[in-house]
Amino acid sequence: MPDRNWSHLLDVPAFPSERYAKLADRLAALMKTRNDVLLIQAEAVLALEAVATSLARPGLKALNIVTSPYGAWFGDWLKRGGSDVINLVAEPGRPVAIEAVRQQLDDHPDISVLSLVHAESATGILNPLEDIIRLARERRVLTIVDAVASIGGHALNVDADGIDIVVIGPQKSLAGPAGVSAISVSDRAWALLQHESAPRNSILSLLDQKEQWLDAGRGALPGTPAPLEFFALEAALDRLEAEGIDAVEARHRLAAKATRDALRALGAELWVDDTQASALVTAVKLPANIDHSNFLQAARLNGADIGAAVGPGSDRLVRLNHTGQRASKEAVRANIKAFAHALQFQGHSRPVEKAFKALDAIYSL
Known part of the structure; x- marks a missing residue:
């Protein structure tokens, strides 16, 4: 039927x-x-x-x-x-x-x-x-x-x-x-x-x-x-x-800032500095001893959107998506939770509560 x-x-x-x-x-x-x-x-x-x-x-x-x-x-x-x-x-x-x-x-x-x-x-x-x-x-x-x-x-x-x-x-x-x-x-x-x-x-x-x-x-x-x-x-x-278009742009800036501060709290290596980064996604370079495919598989948690980067130079990169309706505190938090979970799955335990604290600090401004 x-x-x-x-x-x-x-x-x-x-x-x-x-x-x-x-x-x-x-x-x-x-x-x-x-x-x-x-x-x-x-x-x-x-x-x-x-x-x-x-x-x-x-x-x-x-x-x-x-x-x-x-x-x-x-x-x-x-x-x-x-x-x-x-x-x-x-x-x-x-x-x-x-x-x-x-x-x-x-x-x-x-x-x-x-x-x-x-x-x-x-x-x-x-x-x-x-x-x-x-x-x-x-x-x-x-x-x-x-x-x-x-x-x-x-x-x-x-x-x-x-x-x-x-x-x-x-x-x-x-x-x-x-x-x-x-x-x-x-x-x-x-x-x-x-x-x-x-x-x-x-x-x-x-x-x-x-x-x-x-x-x-x-x-x-x-x-x-x-x-x-x-x-x-x-x-x-x-x-x-x-x-309002100004509010939409501000929401993207906020999501990007919160994502990057939380990732830094996790000890992640961001691909580019903030002045060269877009407000759409955040790219992170994975450590050499982390399997790229296994990491992405482990990051598939409900509410998260983490995927592989695309194009030359992106072999070790993953992207945390905070574009459009995902430019929200809830979506950013889900991404950070999934990222920390995938790190732990690969034997890299990090203090996720510290990352959440950094994220909350941005959204409380």
């Missing part, structure tokens, strides 16, 4: 066409921008590929900052379209050095596009966004930012910083659905997107999105939208706006 508990997900009414534009405006407000915002009917990886594919062409030179697999993919998509791409690869698992960015921009004055990921959920690092954007703006280089994970966890001010293209997804810090994403596009970016080899009649075409939705008055989205995703996005924004 089918599970009757899922029947309320069937026969969903169409999402009202007049509410798409309101969703775009609400997302623009979160990004603090007056630029155009496109709604993409897919997860954010497709939105990122659409940006790269729509921009890419022979003669375009790009500086692509790589601090995770996502950055590497973006460079590959640009190359596929014939662009000349300089991949600035950071030290494995670490943020990019601002001086390395400056050097590349100085050495290659013909760079016209710069792309980077803001905060990495793969390894818990934070790239120096404002400093990088400032360097690019001084040289009139168009900027592309992957803020999929960071939006809601870190401040994002698109217009004040002068970012040309930003891709966001609601499934991370905004605690929304994964099947829809958004792209903000400046006038300067639209001018660069208008070129002869730009993709058309394609899900990867930003010009199609512009003509078929923006220029058509922002009514019904082209294609066949999945209404559940947009109802879920609307509900996530309702919840977020009730709390």
Whole structure:
């Protein structure tokens, strides 16, 4: 027999066409921008590929900052379209050095596009966004930012910083659905997107999105939208706006601080210092005599979310997740309890009460 508990997900009414534009405006407000915002009917990886594919062409030179697999993919998509791409690869698992960015921009004055990921959920690092954007703006280089994970966890001010293209997804810090994403596009970016080899009649075409939705008055989205995703996005924004974006960002900062202070009380080796760490997850380097797989297995306690880090340099790293709705005292406490339990399972007994005391001290401020 089918599970009757899922029947309320069937026969969903169409999402009202007049509410798409309101969703775009609400997302623009979160990004603090007056630029155009496109709604993409897919997860954010497709939105990122659409940006790269729509921009890419022979003669375009790009500086692509790589601090995770996502950055590497973006460079590959640009190359596929014939662009000349300089991949600035950071030290494995670490943020990019601002001086390395400056050097590349100085050495290659013909760079016209710069792309980077803001905060990495793969390894818990934070790239120096404002400093990088400032360097690019001084040289009139168009900027592309992957803020999929960071939006809601870190401040994002698109217009004040002068970012040309930003891709966001609601499934991370905004605690929304994964099947829809958004792209903000400046006038300067639209001018660069208008070129002869730009993709058309394609899900990867930003010009199609512009003509078929923006220029058509922002009514019904082209294609066949999945209404559940947009109802879920609307509900996530309702919840977020009730709390306030500043409060959501503060909640993430608090969860990150409490997690790291508790881990230090356990004697854990944090992967990066606090100034280079994102507020999304905390990465910890396990001692050499601890079996990585066995540790993760032992950390699977109710309420905890501890997993392996991803990408180069992450072989000995585990991540404690405090993103979205997990940016709470209860979730942080569950993670610390699971981490201490896994240490004990591997023969590294640590005073968990000391860690809880450090955690409680942060939440009592």
